[in-house]
């Protein structure tokens with residue numbers, strides 16, 4: 445077992461990479477950002493100066509050669525993730541990688557195989573799981589207090605303007621690997637499977653209506669979960685009021701998330717018991733609930749614990765695979781116009797992306 449120590453980090457990609465630095469800086473006893481990498485020198489310098497990180501490079505390979513860097517955070521555009529994750533694992537690094545982890549089930553299976561042979565492990569980023577609301581719901585469900593799941597409605601109503609797509613990769617299939625289903629609603633859909641379990645079948649429709657881009661920016665889907673529960677997904681990038689909403693109806697309790705678009709895991713969540721007995725059981729279960737740090741702070745705190753103890757990572761490649769399998773099924777269903785069953789096997793036409 446490794447002993448608790450300060451792990452050193454290189455951030456690759458200085459867009460959302462900034463939020464990773466901020467999350468690490470909340471934990472100075474756990475992480476130190478040692479190096480920054482971006483092919484855009486102006487951005488590299490701006491972020492380096494902002495956080496007083498002196499070591500900067502435009503070369504990803506140079507990062508991999510830095511023996512004093514323990515963890516490489518990959519925060520580059522999606523189409524680069526697979527190669528960079530594999531290279532970082534081969535270089536003996538621990539890896540943190542932004543969503544979407546990779547662009548196909550075939551690629552994630554290569555990453556899973558590489559991780560099994562590597563010294564380091566891969567932490568996929570799903571930071572929305574970390575927050576008081578979602579963690580309270582998770583505890584109630586895992587303790588079996590929610591009962592049979594009936595129905596979930598999941599809404600991602602965000603807004604993206606042409607300015608967002610001025611960063612060109614975001615509008616292209618080849619670089620972004622997908623639109624609202626893969627890039628934005630992936631968080632809320634991960635929360636659905638995190639809380640309600642795996643998906644059995646999907647029927648989806650997608651459209652590009654908001655911006656003039658290649659990728660879809662509106663989607664709806666009707667799901668059957670493995671438990672038999674039903675779920676509906678709605679996602680758009682054309683909402684003039686932004687919100688994220690999860691509404692989960694179980695036999696003994698209904699959960700309603702906050703509407704905060706970019707922190708749906710945080711309180712206030714409404715936890716509505718179906719009876720006074722259920723209310724008492726839930727109150728007892730939450731009596732010892734401490735504050736759950738939110739988003740990157742929560743994710744990175746739990747990550748450090750896993751690095752220190754060698755215990756399971758707070759988000760695993762299996763979680764990222766489940767997310768990617770759902771997205772794959774949604775795209776396939778939208779393309780062929782019929783329901784698609786999971787799992788997606790190696791012989792499926794969309795296994796390779």
Ligand SMILES: NC(=O)c1ccc[n+]([C@@H]2O[C@H](COP(=O)([O-])OP(=O)(O)OC[C@H]3O[C@@H](n4cnc5c(N)ncnc54)[C@H](O)[C@@H]3O)[C@@H](O)[C@H]2O)c1
Nearest residue numbers: 457458459460481482483484504519520521522542543544
């Ligand atoms: N977890 C979240 O909530 C969240 C939010 C936003 C973006 N993301 C994800 O983070 C990733 C990056 O998105 P973004 O919005 O920050 O994009 P961005 O384009 O703003 O930033 C990416 C950066 O990577 C740099 N880059 C490109 N190729 C590189 C290379 N080979 N080596 C080093 N740097 C390179 C670019 O110059 C750019 O500065 C995407 O996968 C995106 O989906 C996640």
